[in-house]
Amino acid sequence: MSGNSVNCPDCDSENGVDAGAEVGQVVACKCCGTLLEIMSIAPPSVAKAPQIEEDFGE
Numbered sequence: 001m002s003g004n005s006v007n008c009p010d011c012d013s014e015n016g017v018d019a020g021a022e023v024g025q026v027v028a029c030k031c032c033g034t035l036l037e038i039m040s041i042a043p044p045s046v047a048k049a050p051q052i053e054e055d056f057g058e
């Protein structure tokens with residue numbers, strides 16, 4: 001195997017980071033779907049990306 005992996009800050013699942021990934025890229029956690037923004041490649045780290053929220057009023 002090659003490439004890096006990071007743990008989701010929400011569910012702690014391991015997510016692979018593509019070799020061609022770039023800082024600022026947003027990926028979805030394969031487990032919980034939380035959007036993760038790649039903060040650095042080496043070492044790989046992610047942070048929760050701002051979730052897009054629709055305001056439907058409630």
Ligand SMILES: [Zn+2]
Nearest residue numbers: 008011029032
């Ligand atoms: Zn997750």
